[in-house]
Amino acid sequence: MKDMxxxxxxxxxxxxxxxxxxxxxxxxxxxETVWQAVEDNGLAIAAAPETSGGVGxxxxxxFVLARATGRHAVPAPLAETLLVNxxxxxxxLETAQGPATLGAAVGRFExxxxxxxxxxxxxxxxxxHVLTISDGDAPRLMLLACGQATxxxxxxxxxxxxxxxxxxxxxxxxxxxxxxxxxxxxxxxGGAMIRSAQIAGGLSRLLETATDYANQRTQFGRAxxxxxxxxxxxxxxxxQTAIACAAAELAFAASEDGPDPLTIAAAKTVASDAAGQGxxxxxxxxxxxxxxxxxxxxxxxxxxxxWRSEFGGQAFWAQRIGSTLCRGGSARLWPTLISS
Amino acid sequence: xxxxxxxxxxxxADAEAFRxxxxxxxxxxxxxxxxxxxxxxWMGYDDAFSRKLGAAGLIGxxxxxxxxxxxxxxxxxYVVSEELLAAGAPVxxxxxxxxxxxxxxxxxxxxEQRERCIPGIVRGxxxxxxxxxxxxxxxxxxxxxxxxxxxxxxxxxxxxxxWTTNAHRSHYMIALVRTxxxxxxxxxxxxxxxxxxxxxxVTIRPIRDLSGEEHFNEVFFDDVxxxxxxxxxxxxxxxxxxxxxxxFERSGPERFLSSMALFHTLVDAIGPEPDALxxxxxxxxxxxxxxxxxxxxxxxxxxxxxQDPAWAASCVxxxxxxxxxxxxxxxxxxxxxxxxVDSGGDHARVLAYLTQLAPSFSLRGGTREILRGILxxxxxxx
Numbered sequence: 001m002k003d004m005x006x007x008x009x010x011x012x013x014x015x016x017x018x019x020x021x022x023x024x025x026x027x028x029x030x031x032e033t034v035w036q037a038v039e040d041n042g043l044a045i046a047a048a049p050e051t052s053g054g055v056g057x058x059x060x061x062x063f064v065l066a067r068a069t070g071r072h073a074v075p076a077p078l079a080e081t082l083l084v085n086x087x088x089x090x091x092x093l094e095t096a097q098g099p100a101t102l103g104a105a106v107g108r109f110e111x112x113x114x115x116x117x118x119x120x121x122x123x124x125x126x127x128x129h130v131l132t133i134s135d136g137d138a139p140r141l142m143l144l145a146c147g148q149a150t151x152x153x154x155x156x157x158x159x160x161x162x163x164x165x166x167x168x169x170x171x172x173x174x175x176x177x178x179x180x181x182x183x184x185x186x187x188x189x190g191g192a193m194i195r196s197a198q199i200a201g202g203l204s205r206l207l208e209t210a211t212d213y214a215n216q217r218t219q220f221g222r223a224x225x226x227x228x229x230x231x232x233x234x235x236x237x238x239x240q241t242a243i244a245c246a247a248a249e250l251a252f253a254a255s256e257d258g259p260d261p262l263t264i265a266a267a268k269t270v271a272s273d274a275a276g277q278g279x280x281x282x283x284x285x286x287x288x289x290x291x292x293x294x295x296x297x298x299x300x301x302x303x304x305x306x307w308r309s310e311f312g313g314q315a316f317w318a319q320r321i322g323s324t325l326c327r328g329g330s331a332r333l334w335p336t337l338i339s340s
Numbered sequence: 341x342x343x344x345x346x347x348x349x350x351x352x353a354d355a356e357a358f359r360x361x362x363x364x365x366x367x368x369x370x371x372x373x374x375x376x377x378x379x380x381x382w383m384g385y386d387d388a389f390s391r392k393l394g395a396a397g398l399i400g401x402x403x404x405x406x407x408x409x410x411x412x413x414x415x416x417x418y419v420v421s422e423e424l425l426a427a428g429a430p431v432x433x434x435x436x437x438x439x440x441x442x443x444x445x446x447x448x449x450x451x452e453q454r455e456r457c458i459p460g461i462v463r464g465x466x467x468x469x470x471x472x473x474x475x476x477x478x479x480x481x482x483x484x485x486x487x488x489x490x491x492x493x494x495x496x497x498x499x500x501x502x503w504t505t506n507a508h509r510s511h512y513m514i515a516l517v518r519t520x521x522x523x524x525x526x527x528x529x530x531x532x533x534x535x536x537x538x539x540x541x542v543t544i545r546p547i548r549d550l551s552g553e554e555h556f557n558e559v560f561f562d563d564v565x566x567x568x569x570x571x572x573x574x575x576x577x578x579x580x581x582x583x584x585x586x587x588f589e590r591s592g593p594e595r596f597l598s599s600m601a602l603f604h605t606l607v608d609a610i611g612p613e614p615d616a617l618x619x620x621x622x623x624x625x626x627x628x629x630x631x632x633x634x635x636x637x638x639x640x641x642x643x644x645x646x647q648d649p650a651w652a653a654s655c656v657x658x659x660x661x662x663x664x665x666x667x668x669x670x671x672x673x674x675x676x677x678x679x680x681v682d683s684g685g686d687h688a689r690v691l692a693y694l695t696q697l698a699p700s701f702s703l704r705g706g707t708r709e710i711l712r713g714i715l716x717x718x719x720x721x722x
Binding site for chain 1: 341343345346347348350422426427600603604605607608610611612613614616618619620621622623624626627628629630631632633634635638652655658659709711712713715716718719720721722
């Protein structure tokens, strides 16, 4: 189903997600045409099982969808909704209606009501629902209506909403015990996984843009792409794109039954590193024009500069892997590295 | 790069089954082998080990049964290779023969050439080297001048090869040489020959590397008579044949696992409670190894499907060798251990050895600059 998903989402997003649309979204306009097309094509529920009202695609297949949201800089929580609906499906719950998001909770669930705060929630002001996990002895998955929260607004470097939602004795729309095979870290892991795929998509866009530019821009009487200095920069950008893609897809493939901690940590470590390096190269190749608002390069690079930090940055995830590897010592090193 | 260049590939169950077999062999044969010996990785020469591995049926496993192989797929070979490398097994004697000579002969060789070489390769008894670089033709391989001239019963070879790994301990060289004068067609006029290194007129002179070891050689050809049955494939098609080999040479696990022995001693030297910097750096390298293996498996799937993933293979090699080279740098950053060539603990010795070996990682098999040129051409800017 992977090829079909990719064909569909490319067809839907290529025409609709224009620089004008992304720019308008940065000023607060919700991209209704895009979201409508997403819903019409079942993209937001692609990885939820049919029994939950989803399309029934595998999570591995959904990788290409998450990557495409990054490639096109979709100014809406499509990757988040895809993730939320997949997780709801894993818990045997119905898919959420409309745009959904996720956030880690600090608070308590008592008498069937939740009170607490969810920080850095992607698109919190625009999503209809937010998935969270209550902490405590018996953790529960909860789907809350964003409309019932008090919202403190914030924007990341791409002017994507990253809001803080505070709930006061709100009854969840759905709730279920966290399935045994899902950890308390599920939302952090899931978020890191989709961001890795989006970074891979963003890098592939940078590579196309920078390569096209190097072939067109002429200096010293020839296309700048004919200079070895530029060629080697583009080669490095291609490498960063390739390794981010491979690491992110591995994480999705290994997470079919629930987020796989090691491969997700590896994917986010590699992708976060690649994001910074890739953005640096793309800006160097495009020169001053790439530093203007008029050129669309920044829609991708400004996303990469935030996505690499969201749901844990490079150091956070690398340290997790490093602690595991050192704890296991040399005898466990190789078996751990190839365990997924 | 296209998004399809590194599509995820899972090791099939029948290939994964080889892991138990190779691990059982390694548990038995690698007992008590010191880390400093393991640090040699695929430069470690031990013909007794190679013969045992061959006797266990773990060399040339992709070869047809009529030559002693097991007709296994590329993923099975991948599993065996990565386990050998991760353990630091001394595989150098048979490595090149298994990786590229046997497949090359199977693809382009005559039946007589296959019969002569492949069964011995599979048994771990016949070793091969690859004659490519010359004193005046390194990265610019098409500049080679070693020349085979037609004679009554074949050809007569004159010239010289250099940096030839293991020539002094191999039975045959597969060499790329000129069979026509250089012409405007840069990549034409070259052919591959199977050269018996015992033949009269062949002189092999080992070259000491900076660590004092002798891995590579200069090989001189002085009126060496080559029989008609020594030409591999088609005369004049040598360049294309060599390029087809390179994807096998550049995408395998030996392009990112050469420093594994140091990664092993490093995590043990750090111990179970790393500080923040140690955890970060160890984890960063671990993450890259996981990602590189995924890339390498994706290329293996393309090779297995008969495609020519030259671009993707160059990508694996450039990222992989950079990581191999980074490991000694990171190791010396994270601990106070000073490198020692003659004393000290395992980590000090492995650190000294691999620090010195590391510059070769991005030279052998195509330099970083050549690889990036290939990547740029694939992107359409060159």
